Amino acid sequence: MSAVAAAASSDLAPLPVFLIIDEFREAVVGDLPEDDLTGRLERRQYVIDRLKLDFSKDAARLAAQFATDGAVGDRLDAPTAGEWIRHNCKTTSSVAYDSINVGEQLHRLSKCADAVAAGEIGFAHLSVIARTAKALDGLRTEPAFAEDELLQRAKESSAGRLWHYCMRLRHALDPEGVAQEQRIAVEQRRLQFSVWDDGSVLVSGQLDPVGGAALRTALEPLAQPMGEGDDRCLERRQGDAIVELSLHSLDAGLVPQHASQRPHLQVTTTLETLQGFPGSPAADMEFSTPISAVTVQRLACDANVARVVFGPDSVVVDVGRAARVVSGSTRRALNVRDQHCRWPGCERTASWSAAHHVVHWTQGGRTDLSNLLLLCHRHHWMVHEGGWKLARSDDDRVLAIPPTYDYWRAPQLRLSSRE
């Protein structure tokens, strides 16, 4: 005998809801074998969608109470129905407000609701259609909103494709509404940096569709796999790409001058650190925590260097003229000879590459063509900080030799991107 049946057939107190749910969860996939994973997933999602449909109806009823009775908010201690749902149903604002919207639009989406109940479309489809219905609400251009047509589209496509179709439809029916939404999206652009304990910078933000597309278009060619042995995942490549774009903008003088100074990375270091002597202190960099000697050496490979003499109490007593390590004429000759990054298989162009000293100038290496190689930002990093070695073959090809030690690597993130 099931617990549900017992509750229904006796005068005992109702069973706690979790007992009913446990029974129900079993029953949902009870007729499917354990190893029918796809069948079980489909069945469970169908049940979730049915529950979401019911949830949206009640959510809209609560929203209606908030709208018509000012005392409801005080009694429930929440400013809006969405806020109450977010907090008490332990969900996000977008889920809460989306549910309310679906519930509010159901009166004109009865065929779509039936299709969810029949398992013909998902709740995700219904949510897209409800958002479109709401957006077209004020237009009063009946029959602009054609439920039949959208339902047919929903049956034939993924929720992502349906969303795309709805955006196009909306623009056809309401171009000013779409333009206004995109205006607001531009006003909502933001970018935030927060610094973690180890100095890493957490980047978060929001861009409008066009701004986001500009960033992605700029990063996309830089985020392609490059050279032999590149096994970085997409997220890592995009992270490298935005650093590369920033470094290139600084190197190429593309960033507007500020206070008559060309913006550049500024590092202050001792000669001992630059030479990598044991016991030497870390170097200081503006906007960063102290950086290691190997990073200083990479940056110094192809940089302007000025001598700064500090007196007692760290007072600067003399600043020499900044001199370019690799002179303009040497760099031009190097660009002509190498043309692009010399890492095997990498073709990042000369203007996106640095002049690398095979034997570093702080170790007595000469700054002439015999001791210089073009390396792009990523491969320059791999040689200085990543432990890779470069060698020349007999026919003057450059060979990249991986580090012999097993250095720690960050676990690779694999995130699914939205359709």
Ligand SMILES: [Zn+2]
């Ligand atoms: Zn270098």
Ligand SMILES: [Zn+2]
């Ligand atoms: Zn390269």
